[in-house]
Amino acid sequence: MDTLQRDYPWTRSPLVACAPMRLIALAPLAVEVSKAGGLGFIGAGSDIATLASLLSEARQLLSSSVSLATHDDTLPLGVGFLLWAFSTPPDSLLAVLAEHTPAAIWLFAPRRPADLQSWTQRIREATRGRSKIWIQVGTVAEAISAVKDCQPEVLVVQGTDAGGHGLEAGAGLVPLLPEVADAVSSAVTSSSERLYMPALIATGGISDGRGLAASIALGAQGIVMGTRYLAAPEANISQGYQRAVLRSKDGGSTTVRSKVYDGLRGTTDWPRHYGGRGIINESYRDALAGLSAEENKRLYDEAVKTGDAGWGEEGGGGRLTAYAGAGVGLVREVKRAGEITDEVREEGRKVLRRAASKL
Ligand SMILES: Cc1cc2nc3c(=O)[nH]c(=O)nc-3n(C[C@H](O)[C@H](O)[C@H](O)COP(=O)(O)O)c2cc1C
Structure with missing residues (x-):
């Protein structure tokens, strides 16, 4: 069984996720994306003081709608952290994660690669492995190091078209994603430590179903969009x-x-x-x-x-x-986050079918 389907059973394939945009992707946006069969991330960034209340709000919003099928009794959404503020996750943060166990934890921008290892290990201990680890990377070297050091369940491969922060020196998804896929696959095959292949998720410049279809063709199992969701009423963004x-x-x-x-x-x-x-x-x-x-x-x-x-x-x-x-x-109108999620996934499927029928 596909690991994404196992870990996020309420989602539909290919996976469409909303980026953990600090201050913008809060509980309402994340919940609406998950409710539409996607995976919504709350952007906690480096601010851990508000995390408990954000997750309580998400829990409340979810409880007032249809219940989503989850794995291991996790909360059907994710939370994203910016690691440069802490080399290791503070105990207060781990306690909140242990209480709410979001289905996915997204890690990005460590000061040193070793910090990723510390975060991964401590989160897995706190949530007894129930919260799965996503790591966002921007180069082949970062991808290999993350897989060897942390064995994340998901690697988010960020192309340089991405909105918000990313590596100053990077490549677009077209060259980056296949090279990451090949390099990680060969590192996994040649390793003596029984490494496993993480799911690869593409991000950076994807705003519609054509971008989703292209990402799948490049070897991704799903996508993350940030910019597209800025034009959703559930985004916490000024007019x-x-x-x-x-x-x-x-x-x-x-x-x-x-x-x-x-x-x-x-x-x-x-x-x-x-x-x-x-x-x-x-x-x-x-x-x-x-x-x-x-x-x-x-x-x-x-x-x-x-x-x-x-x-x-x-x-x-x-x-x-x-x-x-x-x-x-490609972001031309405001649409509800659930509608964006459905539309991009369905258009992506259509584009892939149309392309296959032409062969
Ligand atoms: C407004 C905005 C804020 C963002 N904030 C974060 C963040 O807090 N943490 C993070 O890991 N990524 C953040 N990102 C980057 C996303 O994780 C992702 O790489 C990016 O949105 C993908 O590109 P796209 O915007 O073209 O879809 C942000 C992106 C945007 C557009």
Whole structure:
């Protein structure tokens, strides 16, 4: 049996998951995605103080809807953590995970590879192996090291088109995913330690069923989308930000991966080799033109006070950060998260069938 079907029995294949976007993917978004046969992740990021209440809210939302079939009595959703803030998971966090046992725990951006090992081991101990480990990687080397050190159940392979943070130096999914698949498969086969093959999930620039179909063709068993879910009413996102996403086209030229946005927002704790992909705005253009970081920050802080207007209008003017991926041009309307999940999965299946019938 497919391990994803075993561990997440309420989901439908191919798996469609929502990225654990910090501050944006909270309980309502994650629950709606899971209810539609996908896997919703709550983005806890590095803030563990609110985790218990987020999970209680999710539990409550789930209890008021049809009950989803789960494995090992887990909570039918996931939680994502940014590891750079803690080299090992704090005991208070482990206690919350032990109480709620989310079906999946997503780990990303450790300061050192060894931190992944510590997180994996301690989470498995706390949840008695019931919460399965997902690790997001951006290179072949990261993938091999994660598999050897941690044996995650799932590797999320992040292509450089991804919105939000990712490696500054990376590759798109087309070359990255097959090379990761080959390298991990050969590491597993040649290992003397009885390694097993994790499920591979593609992410980065996927906004519709065509992206899903392409990912399956590349060797993935499912996908994660972040940017597409920014245009869902259940996303915790301001209207100005959502409108900036909806009017952006041609994401290859209108988004950029950079450290400028971290500087303005004060999120400068990210390890050096990560940058955040967001929509190009006045702050970025000014930084590029040589405006000092201090003056740029002052203008940014002024823009924050203007609320939604800080993200600008058609034609520009925005200074506030709108993290989004290169697939932003395919995000054209607001739809409920459940509808997005169903639509992308069904369109993906259709595209795959149509392609196969042409052979
Ligand atoms: C607004 C936004 C916030 C994100 N926040 C996180 C996060 O907190 N933790 C994380 O692991 N990934 C985060 N990501 C990255 C996603 O995990 C994923 O790699 C990305 O969304 C995939 O690309 P896409 O946005 O093109 O679908 C974020 C992405 C976006 C767009």
